[in-house]
Amino acid sequence: MQITRETDYAIRCILYLAGKDGNSAVVGEISRDQAVPRTFAAKIMQKLHKAGLVVSTRGVKGGYTLNRTPEEITLLEIVEAIEGPISINICVIDKNSCERQPHCNVHPVWVEIRDLLVEKLRSYTLDKLINNNPPSGDNTTGRRRA
Amino acid sequence: MQITRETDYAIRCILYLAGKDGNSAVVGEISRDQAVPRTFAAKIMQKLHKAGLVVSTRGVKGGYTLNRTPEEITLLEIVEAIEGPISINICVIDKNSCERQPHCNVHPVWVEIRDLLVEKLRSYTLDKLINNNPPSGDNTTGRRRA
């Protein structure tokens, strides 16, 4: 029940991009800085591009930039860009995977946990990760609103 | 980010045992009833035994029974009996896996999500799954205490 290394890489890569403050970076630079294998990083950036999280430019002055501000990109989007929809157990996504019954008694638990996970991942945006801030809605540190 | 099929099997198997209301069951019976491959089921029952969740008896009248009441066995224990400690990302468990820094900005997120998951899984006991009840502490259905 872990994220894959690829997902971890993807978060690092896009976080690096977010840190460039609007400037672009090429795969080689991202790969070097974040210590992810170059060709693997290339594949990851392609996935992030397909998911609409980054803009790609080909050619000599090409590279990648964020497609939105760091405030508008969530961990959930990054994870799902790499791994597809979160499901915890196969039965949450694939209706035909519970061969024996329409759904067993445990099924609602997986759905509940999936929803929990989705909400939590959605609450973290790139800028919060960069600034080490708690996610929206969290007020456990005792800070109060202005 | 899914539980393995083995874990799913394990939950089915122990749930079947819980349904036997104190009576024992042999691997063959569990395997047949829950449609999990016989030798694989045998391995799973061994893991549940090592984790102290079930009692095993060898020999002619042998088999498995629960080692506690269904109220006292949580989903968390079953998952961890099969998969080991929950971690979401390798860095949550293995301190040496973040090569570059002591821990990155994302690390606390994984810890938080791990904790969330652990709490949720702990809140579900076998009897709640059998009776399709919400976990302890949940009162979203509007029922009130007597």
Place this chain on the structure above:
DNA sequence: GTTTTTAAGACAAATTTTATCCTAATTATA
């Protein structure tokens, strides 16, 4: 047209998951 970059798909290695098989140990009972 040459160089630098991304795009995409095929391929390959490594690891994990999902099993199976075999031998031993234990227990009931004929």
Place this chain on the structure above:
DNA sequence: TATAATTAGGATAAAATTTGTCTTAAAAAC
């Protein structure tokens, strides 16, 4: 005490997934 029924544990194997690499093409700058 021999036999049958069961679990215990380790070795092995097959399948699937993860983690990469390689090659060719397309695009853009100069």
